[in-house]
Amino acid sequence: MNGWLLAAGVTAFGVAAAHIVGGHRDVVRPLLSCGLADEPKGVLRAVWHMVSVDLVLSAVALVHLSLTDGTSGSGLVAWFVAAHFIAYAAAFLVITLSVGWSKPLFRLPQWILLLPVAVLTVAGAR
Template sequence: MNGHLLAAGITAAVVAAVHLAAGHVDPVRPLLASTLPQVPKRTLHAVWHLVSADLVLAAAALLYLALVQPPGTPLAGLLLAVHFAAYTAVFLAVTSTFDGAWRLLRLPQWLLLLPVAVLAWIGST
């Protein structure tokens, strides 16, 4: 068993759960209640569901890699680390556009995504 990949998988599962619970309440409900035209509104709603599926599948993959350690585990773990690092970078880039000293906490999702990237990277080396 690979402890770092297991920790990454568990953390990723928590991230997915937070996304599903909090994400539905905070961004999705206001989006669906907005006056945006239907096509962009439904496209953004679909993207939210795509991210949900992506987070769940990535968590499952990390848990599988940790517990089974099939051939190619280091490469797959590294790719998942890069995947979560990319998510982290996107949130940091977007949240850095806010004004104020606490701008990095306006969209704190990167604080949940970064540990998955680090743990997966350590587990894949």
């Protein structure tokens, strides 16, 4: 068993839960109730669900990798999942730093949840 990947998987499940519960309440519901046309609302809703599925499947993959440590291809999959979470964290950091807000790192704090999954996954992929 790979403890790093297990910790990454458990953390990823936490991130997925925060996204599903908090994201729906704080982001999706307000945006769907605003004056946007139906098509952009539908796209927003679909993309939010896609990210939800992506986060859950990544968590499942990490837990599976932790239990099957050392099997062929597991390192490549772990590096892929790590890169994926690094890219998500980077997207939030770039956006939040480019807007010009005061105390920007905490205006869109999602990167704080995403980056630990990446770090734990990198530690387990070695």
